[in-house]
Amino acid sequence: MKARMLATHVALPVLAIAAATAQAHAADFDWMKFKGKTITFLANNNPVSQALLTYKADFEKLTGMTLKVDGYQEQQMRQRLVTVMNANSDEVDVFMTLPSREGEQFAAAGWYGDLTAMAKNEVAGEYDPNGLSQALLKAATFGGKLTSMPMNIEGPIFYYRTDIFRKCGLEAPKTIKDVEAAAEKIKSCDSTVTPFVSRGLKPAIAYTFSNMLHNVGGSYIANGKSNLCSAKGKEALDTYSRLLRDFGPPGVVNYSFQQISALYRGGRAAMAFESSNELRTVMEGGARLKDTGLLPFPAGDAGQVPTTIGWGMAVSSHSKQPDAAWYFVQWATSPEVQKKMALQGIAPPRPSVAKDPEYRKWIDEEPVRKEWQAALDVLATKGSSEVGYPIVANPQSREFIGQAVQDLILKQKTVDQACADADKALDALIALN
Amino acid sequence: MSATAATSTQDRQKLEMVALSAPAVVFTVAMIAFPVVYTIWLGFQTFSSTGKQSFAGLANYSKLISDYEFWHGLWITIALFVLSLVLQLVFGVWLALVLFHAKRLPGIVRSLFISPFMMPPVVAGMMWLVILDPSLGAANYILQSFGLPPSDWLASPTWVIPTVALIDSWQWTPYVALIVLGGLQSLPPSVYEAAQIDGASPFKTFQRITLPLLLPTIVTAAILRSVDLLRFFDIIYITTQGGPGNASNTLNIYGFRVGFEFFNFGYASALMLTLTAIVFGAVLAFNRLRGAVAW
Structure with missing residues (x-):
């Protein structure tokens, strides 16, 4: 971790200097430099890439390049990437990545091209690399190398039904204890709704659970060992699983974002702790537009430490045309394109775009959008991108976190047993790091 | 010349x-x-979390022996295989008999009976995921409207395997029925005429004539379904991803995760080769059985 922090402290000033140097290069910048080339983009078929690819023709017109899109669902995209990268193939030039999940792993495997120099030497005047979220750039820097550029900012936020809260005489929750009390009250006040819902599907749990852990003051690792059996770790495991077990919907162990959004949008949940990206889905049809309040997840003993992540665009280390690929990355993460994406509901990773008058006007059209942006502002300033263990085997660590929570939801283990089993497995993973 | x-x-x-x-x-x-x-x-290589590869000899295979997830996955695979195969053979033969004897059944009804196996498993999985949702699904609504308690279906560690077996059986029983129907249509009418003359009841006729003569066809259907059932993947991946916990983590799902989520292709290959050996073993056993019941 120290090496990572040192590297980050070196890399970010380099990027800041790059912004200044970029002004000198900007005059020479030619978007048509790689005219005639074809770039292959491996995309996760999610709202972020869908919003971006609306403007595919603009990129092709601006650069004279052809953009070939290879789009899959998230898991299938990773499988394709693993196959391509293990074969040292140059089939993919640019790919989408979640640094918080696979960053350490892909960086250690050498799959990311180093963008540090390109962000320094090959930037258009209007690009402003320093205007991107510093927290997300930091999260994408490994061993002093900038590995991806942020496409969006997101994190789990707290959706609650203002009408149900009013009917049950409740105030908007300020603390985790308030959430528990509200769930208890709603259970007796309105039996037709599920009081609280969040992620219960094993691999998906770490995304929301990490916020709970950090808010109560816990950490995944202490002194090089897994720390789930610390007092704070146990508190987070107990509270998260109890909320889902006692106040969640039946079958919550199979719930991820699709089920949570459907339940809340259908008016069958009073509180939902789910991704900020789900706003558009949750508001589809307009039924929840006027009765929903949005907050960052309420505070624990350590206050609010929201989970903040973002999809990034990386250049493959096997690409035979990394410079041309960088042009696509630069265009896709430019202020102009990110503003267009923001107007489609993709939260911008650039504070300047978030303050743009046109974007503000869109935000001001609905009170719920204002609350959404306010929650995102907290995510941007206070967020931690630690989702699961900050180790190379991060995806595997999420399995063990999820297993511990599911064991508690299903009452298959006590908190002590669940955390001890998880710590044992996670210590073995940490030792491999 | x-x-x-x-x-x-x-x-x-x-x-x-x-x-x-x-x-x-x-x-x-x-x-x-x-x-x-x-x-x-x-299978003889080992891969680190970062994909770095080195020769491991038989280490992956010796790891199998002490790997709880492997034995658990094997148990889940066999439980799912046995349960699904029994359901599909029993109901497949029944459905074939219904279709064989109901000569006046309109073509559209016959087509509907056999249509589920033409549906892509992903679509079937998604459809059943919605139907069996404990909060929003139709299955619990129907149970409750008859005064029965709701079930957690795919979210219950106890019920997940029977539920997945039911989904697979819903989809593939018509396929078994179609094979058995072909067998029924090829049975010699003379033996039935002889049974009728001897005054055999319909049940005795089925027990003593139809079933023994159909056995080779049923074993053929069992072989075809066994290969699929031991490699069972798509519906579990869509509906439970091996959960809740690891209650539906079959060998195939486990191997997939080890390979494509944790990047340990060496161990994943060892797992999959072991599964392949099991599939071959099952096919060989059924082939021998077919030889024994041939007429």
């Missing part, structure tokens, strides 16, 4: 036949052999 000339022509024709079919044979062998040989080779 002399004998020598005739031999020469035959030799040339043979050579031409070999030359013309060789590319197809080489291509087919390569397409089958390469992935198998590559997987065997991968």
